[in-house]
Amino acid sequence: MSPDPQTARAVRPARWFHLPFRLLSSLVAVLYALQAVFAGQIMAGTFGSLLVHQNTAAFTDMVLVVTILAAVLQRWPGRGPLWPVAAVPALLGLSALQNYLGFSRLMTFHVPLGVLIIVLSFLLARRAWLLPGAGQATPSAEREVSGVA
Amino acid sequence: MPELTRRSLLASLGISAVGAALGVPLLAGARGSSSTGALLRSQLRLPDPFQRALPRPPELDPVRSDGATDYFEITQKESVAELLPGVRTAIWGYNGIFPGPTLVSRRGRRAVVNHRNTLPVPVVVHLHGGRTPPEHDGYPTDLLLPVGGAATNGHHVGSHNVTVGERDYHYPMEQRAATLWYHDHRMDFTAPAVWRGLAGFHLIRDDEEDRLPLPRGDREIPLLIADRSFAADGSLRYPSIDSSLTGAPGVNDPYRGGVLGDVMLVNGVAWPRAEVDGARYRLRLLNGCNARRLRLKLDPAPKDGSGLTQIGSDLGLLERPIRHEAIELASAERYDVIVDFGQYDPGTDVTLVNDFGAGRTVDVMRFRVGGSARDDSRVPDTLSQVPILQRADATVTRDLVFRSEEIEGMTGWTINGEPFSPDHIHARPRLGQTERWRLASDFHHPIHVHLAPFQVLSRGTGGPSAWDHGWKDTVDIRPFEHVEILIRFEGYAGKYVFHCHNLEHEDMMMMGNFETLA
Ligand SMILES: [Cu+2]
Numbered sequence: 280m281s282p283d284p285q286t287a288r289a290v291r292p293a294r295w296f297h298l299p300f301r302l303l304s305s306l307v308a309v310l311y312a313l314q315a316v317f318a319g320q321i322m323a324g325t326f327g328s329l330l331v332h333q334n335t336a337a338f339t340d341m342v343l344v345v346t347i348l349a350a351v352l353q354r355w356p357g358r359g360p361l362w363p364v365a366a367v368p369a370l371l372g373l374s375a376l377q378n379y380l381g382f383s384r385l386m387t388f389h390v391p392l393g394v395l396i397i398v399l400s401f402l403l404a405r406r407a408w409l410l411p412g413a414g415q416a417t418p419s420a421e422r423e424v425s426g427v428a
Numbered sequence: 429m430p431e432l433t434r435r436s437l438l439a440s441l442g443i444s445a446v447g448a449a450l451g452v453p454l455l456a457g458a459r460g461s462s463s464t465g466a467l468l469r470s471q472l473r474l475p476d477p478f479q480r481a482l483p484r485p486p487e488l489d490p491v492r493s494d495g496a497t498d499y500f501e502i503t504q505k506e507s508v509a510e511l512l513p514g515v516r517t518a519i520w521g522y523n524g525i526f527p528g529p530t531l532v533s534r535r536g537r538r539a540v541v542n543h544r545n546t547l548p549v550p551v552v553v554h555l556h557g558g559r560t561p562p563e564h565d566g567y568p569t570d571l572l573l574p575v576g577g578a579a580t581n582g583h584h585v586g587s588h589n590v591t592v593g594e595r596d597y598h599y600p601m602e603q604r605a606a607t608l609w610y611h612d613h614r615m616d617f618t619a620p621a622v623w624r625g626l627a628g629f630h631l632i633r634d635d636e637e638d639r640l641p642l643p644r645g646d647r648e649i650p651l652l653i654a655d656r657s658f659a660a661d662g663s664l665r666y667p668s669i670d671s672s673l674t675g676a677p678g679v680n681d682p683y684r685g686g687v688l689g690d691v692m693l694v695n696g697v698a699w700p701r702a703e704v705d706g707a708r709y710r711l712r713l714l715n716g717c718n719a720r721r722l723r724l725k726l727d728p729a730p731k732d733g734s735g736l737t738q739i740g741s742d743l744g745l746l747e748r749p750i751r752h753e754a755i756e757l758a759s760a761e762r763y764d765v766i767v768d769f770g771q772y773d774p775g776t777d778v779t780l781v782n783d784f785g786a787g788r789t790v791d792v793m794r795f796r797v798g799g800s801a802r803d804d805s806r807v808p809d810t811l812s813q814v815p816i817l818q819r820a821d822a823t824v825t826r827d828l829v830f831r832s833e834e835i836e837g838m839t840g841w842t843i844n845g846e847p848f849s850p851d852h853i854h855a856r857p858r859l860g861q862t863e864r865w866r867l868a869s870d871f872h873h874p875i876h877v878h879l880a881p882f883q884v885l886s887r888g889t890g891g892p893s894a895w896d897h898g899w900k901d902t903v904d905i906r907p908f909e910h911v912e913i914l915i916r917f918e919g920y921a922g923k924y925v926f927h928c929h930n931l932e933h934e935d936m937m938m939m940g941n942f943e944t945l946a
């Protein structure tokens with residue numbers, strides 16, 4: 280007897296379409312934390328760290344763009360919540376503002392916003408891992424997936 | 429679960445709101461500090477601005493000249509000046525005036541300047557921007573003791589180059605036309621000595637510059653801009669630990685970061701005014717402040733926008749003029765600019781303002797534009813030939829970090845963690861070679877290298893700023909900024925200093941040595 284098709288569709292995509300969002304949002308959090316390390320190196324007078332700081336900012340923004348796609352995937356077809364689809368672009372917006380502040384040497388805002396972004400990115404990653412999905416897939420769903428593959 | 433995440437999203441937004449609330453107090457200081465230092469307030473009522481005429485420091489005639497040399501004589505002495513209208517202020521001056529007399533030399537003609545010291549303290553004279561043999565460069569311990577050989581207490585006389593009463597400084601002047609300036613450079617006490625008035629212009633002219641149709645004569649004006657503060661009795665106020673300037677060096681807190689005055693002097697007069705023709709003028713701008721950075725512009729701007737056409741940097745003409753709406757100058761930097769007052773209607777009041785100032789330090793001076801006048805001058809598209817040094821030209825790369833550190837329980841200013849010592853050599857460059865120095869700083873540090881001219885290669889992760897072009901001897905480094913410069917070592921073998929030109933930082937140890945090798 281095959282599983283109810285409705286249930287299979289509800290559970291089957293959840294696992295695979297949540298994982299990229301989880302991994303990428305975690306990567307974003309790690310990258311932002313690294314930015315604090317590079318900022319510290321700049322203050323310590325380590326030459327080259329400013330360029331690394333700038334390049335990491337650009338790379339993080341690219342990762343964020345991909346994370347937006349992952350957020351969309353976990354919603355459609357992943358059936359995850361809608362909020363990541365808004366939260367990740369919002370973080371990217373803050374990141375763009377942060378880049379502007381950095382290039383403009385507006386350190387009085389750049390540093391506190393950096394702290395805020397790190398906090399928000401860790402909250403985002405934590406929430407991503409608390410989403411329903413992995414570990415809740417039923418054995419039948421597993422079979423279904425293998426069957427498809 | 430979705431309820432929880434929504435709540436946590438709200439919590440995140442709440443955190444953002446708290447962040448925003450914290451940010452509100454920051455708004456007042458949004459751009460941070462434009463200068464490193466603390467404001468020292470005057471204790472008397474400050475005059476209205478633009479009352480007194482802008483003086484031009486007198487040119488000093490040589491006492492004699494021969495085929496190759498001009499001989500000058502200067503007496504350093506205590507005197508009284510009228511810096512504020514109707515107020516008598518005791519100063520230390522070259523020939524008793526502030527700024528000191530302007531010396532004018534021609535490229536290739538040696539200048540020998542005899543300095544006689546009648547001040548109560550030792551002095552050292554440095555020609556800033558000069559390509560000068562080491563024994564005449566004003567090394568900080570090469571003291572010229574007062575006439576009669578007074579007190580040397582508080583000094584480390586580790587130098588054989590100490591003289592009593594008077595001495596000659598020899599300047600070969602084998603260098604391009606430029607706006608140089610001379611000022612005191614005694615170890616530990618440069619800042620208060622310059623504050624009291626020991627600074628003046630020394631211009632170099634040459635044929636190349638003379639051939640250009642630039643404004644000259646009355647329409648060429650050197651402007652020494654300096655902030656100062658005054659005590660209630662009209663004397664110059666300065667927070668020295670020992671005001672005799674013979675004992676403990678340095679300043680009291682909170683002025684260790686630099687002393688910022690609340691009166692803007694131009695050529696020794698507070699907020700002066702100048703009547704100008706409706707014609708082009710050449711202004712040689714010098715930031716003579718101990719610590720204050722300036723962002724100068726004309727208010728109102730001329731009809732076509734960019735009021736300041738830069739033709740020269742610290743060390744002479746640019747290759748091509750650069751038009752600026754505003755110019756940022758750190759201590760000791762010079763900008764040679766052309767202003768066309770013909771762009772204004774007759775009768776217009778044009779104020780030279782300092783965007784970095786606040787309150788009384790916004791206004792610097794005022795020009796009253798007269799009727800249009802005959803003007804044969806112009807600014808050529810090509811001014812000079814300035815070879816651009818390349819990264820690959822550098823044979824040696826050195827890293828230098830300028831920052832505040834604890835030294836023996838006191839906060840001091842260091843280079844690579846070292847306070848100044850005449851015995852510690854940071855670099856031994858070979859003459860004829862180019863070096864790349866990577867400079868990093870914690871606060872604002874205008875870094876000045878003696879003897880060797882340099883070009884700015886990069887600032888942050890980009891190229892030079894709009895104000896970094898041309899040959900320079902001082903570079904403005906902002907907080908946590910990294911700047912690369914390419915230095916061409918030429919001239920004379922020997923020991924020279926490089927240092928922060930925030931004079932309080934310099935006195936509090938932010939100086940190092942390099943020794944050029946033949
Ligand atoms: Cu400094």
